[in-house]
Amino acid sequence: MTLLDHLVIAPVVIPAIIAPLTLMVMRRRRHVGVALSLAGCVAMLVVALALFGIAQDDAIRAYPLGGWPAPFGIVLVLDRLSAGMLVLAAVLALVVMLHAVVTAVDRKGWHFHPLFQFQLLGLNGAFLTGDLFNLFVFFEVLLIASYGLMLHGQGAARLKAGVAYVVVNIVGSALFLIALGLLYGLTGTLNMADLGQRIAALGAADQGLIRLAGLLLLAVFALKAAVVPLHLWLPRTYAATAPVVAALFAIMTKVGVYAMIRVVPLIFGDAAGAAAWVPAPWLLPAAVLTAIIGFVGVLAARAMREQAAFAILGSTGTLLLAVSCWTQATTAAALFYLVHATLAGAALFLVADVTLRRRGQYGDAIVPSPRFAGQQATGLLFLAATIAAVGLPPLSGFVAKLFILQTSVTAEPWALIWATVLGTTLIGVVGFARSGSTLFWKAADDADPIAGADRSRAELIAPATLLALLALLTLGAGWATAQAEATAAQIYAPDRYAAAVLTEATR
Template identity: 45%
Template sequence: MNHLPVLAILVPLVGGALSLFVEQQRYGIVLQRAVAWASTLATLAVALLLLGQVNDQGLLVYLLGDWPSRLGIVLMADRLSALMVLTTAVLGSACLLHACSGWDRRAPHFHALFQFQLVGLNGAFLTGDVFNLFVFFEVMLIASYGLLLSGGRGVRMRAGLHYVSFNVAASTLFLIALGLVYGVFGTLNMAELSARIAALPAQDLPLAKATLGLLLVVFCAKAALLPMYLWLPDTYARAPAAVAALFVIMTKVGLYASLRVGQLLLGEPAGALAGYGQDWLLAGAAGTLALGALGVLAASRLRALSAYLVVVSAATLFIAFGLGVPAMLAAGLFYLVHSTFVVAALFMIADLVRRGRGDEKRDLAHPVTSPEVRRLAGLMFLFAAISVAGLPPLSGFIAKLAMLQAVPAAQVGWVWTLVLVTSLMVIVGLVRAGSNLFWRTPPQEAAAAPGRTAGSRPVETAATVLLLALGVAMTVGAAPVMGYMQGTAAQLMAPADYVNQVQSTLPAKRKP
């Protein structure tokens, strides 16, 4: 049996436990960082191997406890889940590098919480049943509470408490939905649910629709879809840079869950429930995209602007996934990875700008005073802005062009109009921010004030450059990357293979 799926969860879990062990004062921060890096790099190696395995074999099924999948816990690695695990591992490495510049000293239990966050993310992407999706959601969220609130006070503490309250309510709704799912279908395994949903009696359809509707509401809340995105901008804008950058992938967990459930449970084989909720999701995505672009225009701080870009990317992905076209789904997956890295880099650039100011002003109306930060951060911001806005020649342009070319003829009018108009709004917001921060001449007294320069923060700068370099790599290697995404989309559009693989996997040892 291939153990890579469970290793993607076990490695950061062991790393988190060891991080707690070495947190005692006598060990010091150096050993804590060594443990964290060993765990993170090992997770990255497992993710790379896992991607190679699923690229060759297609699907990997791992039976925990060696029980049949419909009775026990099953982990399932396909092209999509392997892609998400690798994206998480790469982003986690950059975020850990940024945090190791010194912020990890100020946050109690940072390295342990960081590893447990990776456990929750990887587990959510690899689980094969909706109950353990809930479990890994909670692991991820509890770790995120600690990362957000550690060392916080004032407005960050208030935003963090709002974030905790919202997610506790969403988790409660998730648990209620799980009880209804088991009551209606008699199973929580995704493959079994897919096989049973088409045979559901007509009298159970109303309850099934209500149940699946609750699940979609929970996933949309996690992915920050209208009207449940209001918690995100302030929370992400107040979080420390490394934490906010890691949180960018958290909204993708809701998107992933919505896509997985939509393809397995609500695809064409679902009979009367095929396509259930898609029209509402598209309408919510359209509204979210418009309001997110307005938020970019109205943002008064660079961190808030970056947070609204998370909302914009989530809404764009809901549209790409909701139209049900393989080519657009593939382009959306390309956009998912690209937007994750670039928006995470913007949070780090915002932190670099804040540290390079010679005063306490943090809004976009006041330019950066440090000459070194103006040059380096300004260049990185220009690079990130071109990419995130979808301008040529970087990966954002490739992703948006591929999505627009794949739009079905019946939806060309509204999709093209919405995407192009909101892209223009994002461009205007980014140009406004860049002009105010890096092109305006600071007042003479502010320019003379001492500020912490980028040169004194080489580790943070390296983490930001790493994420931006990944965007360049996706641009240079667009053909093979898009080829993988197209194979992933084709696999997602054939859920019967997923179901058959899980159901046909038997325990390695069976009692006579």
Template identity: 60%
Template sequence: MNHLLIVPLLLPAVMAPVLLLWLRFHLRASRLAALLSCGVLLVAALMLGAEAATGEVQAYRLGNWPPPFGIVLVLDRLSALMLVLTALLALLVLWHVIATGLDRRGWHFHPLFQFQLLGLNGAFLTGDLFNLFVFFEVLLIASYGLMLHGQGPARLKAGVHYVIVNLVGSTLFLIALGLLYGATGTLNMADMAGRVAAAAPEQHRLIAAGAALLFAVFALKAAMLPLHLWLPVTYSSTSAAAAALFAILSKVGVYAILRTGTLIFPAEGIGLPWSPTAWMLPAALLTAIVGFVGMLASHRLREQAAYAVLGSTGTLLAAGSLFSPLPLAATLYYLPHSTLSTAALFLLADVIARRRRGWGDALAPGPAFPGMGAAGLLFLIAAIAAAGLPPLAGFVGKLLILDAVRLHPAWPWIWGIILATTLIGVLALARSGSVLFWNIREGAAVRRLEPLARVAAPAALMVTALTLLALLAGPATGYAQAAAEQMAQPTAYVEAVLGSRR
């Protein structure tokens, strides 16, 4: 077994209690340890990504239990992509946290951050539905603390709603697992795939009910309409750095939908009375509409970024919900772009708010501030990325999605909504840029500001990564196509997990 596969879980699992028990009152040491952890995590993720790019699916059996028993971690192209994206995002967000001093507002930020990474990496690597539930709970519990970090009545109110919604989701998740275990006798995803395909007719309705409930839970995590109301309030109320990290939190729901929808419950060949994913395309399109219209109606830049997360998720799943190789490849190319572009908007909202004290990130005219030209240029590039305009990767991703769905019966709806929401996003972000950087009012400029380069560097690096994704669109789309084909033909995944037992 490849022991490198356990590093994305073992590293944050060890670092979190070290930060909590020994370094809690030593801020400088905590920062260095956390940065070192995220840096090593990124290196490990890149190494795993290089191994996954060969096409080999690797399984790591903790305790070396025979399949399908015990805890199993599985690395393929999809999980490797999510690991690299998580590690890169975490390192840049942590840089922003340290540069702005957000971690000074409480002693537990860095341990919670590491626990969040443990939950995220575990969710992307696990090969068992129950362990997926466990890692969901780990990342959710950590996100409760990160969401409330810094305190404030609005943050507390949104946090209570966030906790209640996710507790309901966790309860439904357990019920779905009970139904599926009762019908198949297993929760190992590779093993369940075979048992669902071979299930007796009298079990079909029970499996379909469990699958429908499971997909509803994943749709809640992804904030798909009509289960989306928690996301804009939560993301716009928490700190910008936490919201930037949470940009990948909703992608856990997207990942879970794609993983189970291709591995366990494919649309054809399992004999279920109806497809548990039949409702996803219209829900995804409506989510995109609500997200981009919400951007146009937003009154604060952070709120606009929260609705951008919603809109990008809808665009992602408009293609991903078709579960065929070409749309899946377009989805996987667009996924890192949507995550980094919305995270960059959150960080820029914080940078701008810190330089407009008294006006904050409100979309209202304020006085000029030092570094306004550079901040405006960075916002322009981030806005181009978030809206999906050329020459950045969002434009390439949307073109790939439009091309991939052109043979689907619903292609006029998909094309019309994606093009219309892109125009709405352009109008929304153009309005924000005009108000923030062109409509200047008289007033005293903020003094004693930290250097713009220090606080804006993480957002600038995210925008740089999006530029590289566009420049390297050929290799990136090649990887996405290979990952999509691997997902559409999960035989190698099943064989890697079950081995000779299969």
């Protein structure tokens, strides 16, 4: 292998090295620890962009750790899907990290930066791994880090929500292990490429257990994605934690959707017999309910963080509306929307953070308050973020929803998908209009402006950057659509993936 081939493992190695280094130096030389953490985020973005460029040749590359051939050894796989997710995670991480440093949120605990890096380790590993057991391992890494990040800054509300979050994910981990045990017992492998071939060769007597294992696996992914009825943990958890942490968590639900997109066409595709497309009967109704509950929550929310959390939930439902069709065209639309929804959700949380810092005792509660410093600038950011979140022009959410509507029109349940997308958009517009007018265009009667809320304009940079990225996504919609379509074409060519992993990994 050349040095360029070894670049595939860099997104896992970089945070694995940076995390313990920041832990060792943080107490004595805090500025060094912060610099290391920022440098790690920059390095991950550079590597992710390099890998994305490499993946443009449409080849699928397997990296066998320790030289052990697949399916016996651990293998990392670089293709268009994993490269795109790495770039998305790296961009989000760098913007969120800058905001945490500028606003001094990272100073509320000694372990913020090590936990942040371990979170990125879990995310990057989940995107790159080529076998289900290591997907479980990386899920656990990112979940353990998220437990600590969620409690960062302390508080009774965070502790209460954190306990529920931990319990729910422990249950999910147990179900994941049961599913892995069933799959390994039936096939003798957990390598995703090998699983796809072995499941296709199983006899009729094993089909019931394979369906059970597939449904358990997808229930775990649905739990990670907060799909109804497994969604109750998300609004409380995301609303209770620090907004800057919740902004990073905007990609967490998308990891569950990524796992569905990765696993279902590859392992439970047309060749899987009775287990083919196991989530098909229930995923669409669950997606519809998730989108509706999410945007109704936006309408009913009493605080900006709560509203942003429900917007994340609603965007996941909209995303799964496209995924549930299980066609190459709708999957391409889903991938475009996934990028948009992650950035828009993070922007909502960062705008909420800026607002609560400037409103003093009023925080992010959706109630009229006296005027506060930077109200106009913050209001404009809120307006742009909400336009993106609900999918109105001119930002990329409008393009993404049009893409979903266009590609789903040939699907059998197209009328339900269209009604859900258009109806939830209207509900979202009303909900955000209500909160925006209350927060930024109404002032408490006979009240003096809030004193002591003069904040640095630097804290506006991170949310403005995310919104600028959404604007760029809109301007580059043609290029981004072509990328999504090329990625979907790879996803629905499982034979190419299997050939690359089971032959290239032995070289």
